[in-house]
Amino acid sequence: MKEHELIGELSRILGEQPGEIAPSGLGVGIGDDCALISPPPGYDLLATTDSQREGVHFRWEWIDPRSVGRRLVAVNVSDVASKGGRPAFALVAAGIPAGFSPETIKEIYRGLAEESRRYGMAIAGGDVSRDPGGMSLVMTLLGWVSRGAFVGRKGLAPGDLLYLVGRPGRARAGYLSLERKRTEPHFGGAWEAFRTPRALLREGGLLAAHPGVRAMTDTSDGLGRSLAELARASSVTMRVDDIPVTREVRAWAGALGEDPRELVWTGGEDYDLLVGVDSLSEEGFLVWAKDELLRSSPEGVFRIGQVEPRGDAEISFGEGVGSQDWGGGFEHTE
Numbered sequence: 001m002k003e004h005e006l007i008g009e010l011s012r013i014l015g016e017q018p019g020e021i022a023p024s025g026l027g028v029g030i031g032d033d034c035a036l037i038s039p040p041p042g043y044d045l046l047a048t049t050d051s052q053r054e055g056v057h058f059r060w061e062w063i064d065p066r067s068v069g070r071r072l073v074a075v076n077v078s079d080v081a082s083k084g085g086r087p088a089f090a091l092v093a094a095g096i097p098a099g100f101s102p103e104t105i106k107e108i109y110r111g112l113a114e115e116s117r118r119y120g121m122a123i124a125g126g127d128v129s130r131d132p133g134g135m136s137l138v139m140t141l142l143g144w145v146s147r148g149a150f151v152g153r154k155g156l157a158p159g160d161l162l163y164l165v166g167r168p169g170r171a172r173a174g175y176l177s178l179e180r181k182r183t184e185p186h187f188g189g190a191w192e193a194f195r196t197p198r199a200l201l202r203e204g205g206l207l208a209a210h211p212g213v214r215a216m217t218d219t220s221d222g223l224g225r226s227l228a229e230l231a232r233a234s235s236v237t238m239r240v241d242d243i244p245v246t247r248e249v250r251a252w253a254g255a256l257g258e259d260p261r262e263l264v265w266t267g268g269e270d271y272d273l274l275v276g277v278d279s280l281s282e283e284g285f286l287v288w289a290k291d292e293l294l295r296s297s298p299e300g301v302f303r304i305g306q307v308e309p310r311g312d313a314e315i316s317f318g319e320g321v322g323s324q325d326w327g328g329g330f331e332h333t334e
Contacts, residue, residue, distance in 0.1 A: 006102055007128060013109045014116075014123045026089060026124055035124035037089055037142065044150060046143035048079040054134030062178045065104045067195045068137070069111025075220065076141040077119050077199035078271040082218040083152070084208020085145035086201070087121040093138045095131030108137070119201055151208040153233035155215040156276040162230075162304040163285075165203055165273045165293070167193070168223060168244055169260065172267020173252035180256070190252050197271050204273060206293050212281025221268040224315075227304070230276065231313040241318040244302035272299075276307065 011030045027036035039045055052058060052072045063071075072092070080087045092112065096105060116123055121141070174194030177187040200218075207213050215234065219226045223243070231238050245253075245260040253260035277285050289301045305318065 043144040065107035066111035069108040070115040073115035080143040081204030089124040092126035095136035156234035160307040169249035169263035171269040215276040240305040
């Protein structure tokens with residue numbers, strides 16, 4: 001299939017999927033040298049980029065093409081969600097190996113389209129090129145956040161409390177079970193968490209608007225790494241009092257012969273939200289989280305620890321937690 005024919009097919013796929021109406025502001029989309037986008041008044045622009053690369057983020061024997069496209073969208077949306085924003089428009093650059101099936105590429109883009117509509121965003125352009133290695137997909141996502149509502153990693157103060165919103169350890173259990181070719185049906189939830197992660201977009205917006213929330217990040221590379229990132233950004237020491245392990249993660253870890261705390265601490269791709277909460281707001285925050293944030297939701301809220309007096313960006317561990325690798329998580333440079 002010629003390049004212009006493939007691009008035409010992919011453009012139709014991106015434009016024909018049912019779902020939520022894409023955000024307004026797109027003057028010119030796919031088909032020109034650049035997209036023309038008009039940000040809404042009263043909002044700041046968010047920009048992030050993330051990728052899905054064969055052999056690094058996925059293996060074809062583990063995952064179907066449509067799920068690869070869905071993954072690419074979710075991992076980018078999670079960054080926007082962790083700042084309290086809304087995704088708007090994305091550009092996708094696809095590096096395609098020689099001889100790759102056009103139908104497989106179209107399935108990837110069907111996943112892109114489905115997940116984009118789910119989060120109310122649109123693919124506004126991109127690039128298709130030859131890649132001498134495996135399949136490579138890179139998304140640049142633009143989003144909006146109300147002016148003054150941005151919640152960054154920097155902002156923690158001594159005495160603040162650290163909470164995790166989500167379901168930690170599930171994706172790591174899925175990765176390990178697939179790597180070890182485990183086929184027991186009870187790993188189904190873990191496989192789903194790894195293959196098609198969700199971004200906590202609704203929760204991120206609500207958390208950012210809560211007056212007690214001081215800082216926030218997602219846990220794309222593991223809880224340990226995310227805590228270290230917050231500690232460095234705010235120049236504080238943190239005490240970890242608990243590494244939350246749910247019943248299902250404990251069961252999966254037992255079947256895999258793994259320490260369940262290690263799945264949570266170093267296992268990335270859960271895309272949970274780690275938040276710093278003003279200690280004076282804790283009681284109200286927990287009531288609000290139960291009644292509004294997590295109403296009819298499968299997610300949980302877990303207290304991780306507390307921010308100690310300012311000093312070196314370090315993490316200490318409370319009694320009964322055990323020692324963990326400071327900043328442990330997935331390393332892209334090793």
